[in-house]
Amino acid sequence: MGTKIVYEGGEGELIEKKSRFIATVKPVDSEDEALEFIAGLKKKYWNATHNCFAFVIGERQEIQRCSDDGEPQGTAGRPMLDVLLGEDVHNVAVVVTRYFGGTLLGTGGLVRAYSRSVQEGLKQSIIIEKTKGSRITIRTDYNGVGKLQYLLGQRGIPIIDSQYTDVVKLQLLVEEEKITELKEAVTEATSGKAGWEEEKNLSFAFIEKEPVIF
Structure with missing residues (x-):
């Protein structure tokens, strides 16, 4: 919460x-x-x-x-x-x-x-809900993108930024309590091929679906 x-x-x-x-x-x-x-x-x-x-x-x-x-x-x-x-x-x-x-x-x-x-x-006033969590960047090849989008959609985790070059980078803001389960699901969906970077101990909120990081 x-x-x-x-x-x-x-x-x-x-x-x-x-x-x-x-x-x-x-x-x-x-x-x-x-x-x-x-x-x-x-x-x-x-x-x-x-x-x-x-x-x-x-x-x-x-x-x-x-x-x-x-x-x-x-x-x-x-x-x-x-x-x-x-x-x-x-x-x-x-x-x-x-x-x-x-x-x-x-x-x-x-x-x-x-x-x-x-x-x-x-x-x-503008009232927001500030949540503790991490900014996570997942790197995957093009084959893994669809699976990851589906997996994130199921969990209601929005993609806040994406880069498509020779690999695909998806950036997310994830609540603390969802991180462990998400990491396991990503590993399973991509057979351990996806890269995972995590910037911990952030607080974030969404204002009209736009992310704000504190």
Whole structure:
């Protein structure tokens, strides 16, 4: 299983009983980075009624913080944090800026508005699943290509690059847990003739089928 992260942040907006809620989402790798982002937005929206925030950092979401920024306790920061945890995203900070519209929303209304704002912000962001694995290059002769394409197709492993010269080179990104079985299948399918190069300990993701390597 991969780790869900925000690859590119976004901004979502919500109007609730004339109150305006603006959710700004940003990927962050440390608590300092999160706090700097929050401080920057408080400066940008200095005239807002509230700038509430939540962030989660770490592979196991070890660092979790949130703030109601003057809203009734438990009506903003915690519901915002709960959305991030519920979506299982890592290394992300969100600030929801509120401009008060003159009508009180009540505690239930506030919880819903802040939660929905974060969901809107996440919808406008690019969220990807980062997977640990290897970049593998398989070398084969032309006779082996069809077998390998079939074998990879069966396992849902995309070919990210291919070169056809006197030999054929296929480049793949493979999740850690699939590598051993794949290597055995390739050896069997090509009677041990295929070459195998492996670049280990990478993280990768696919954005609209395009590979991104970290």
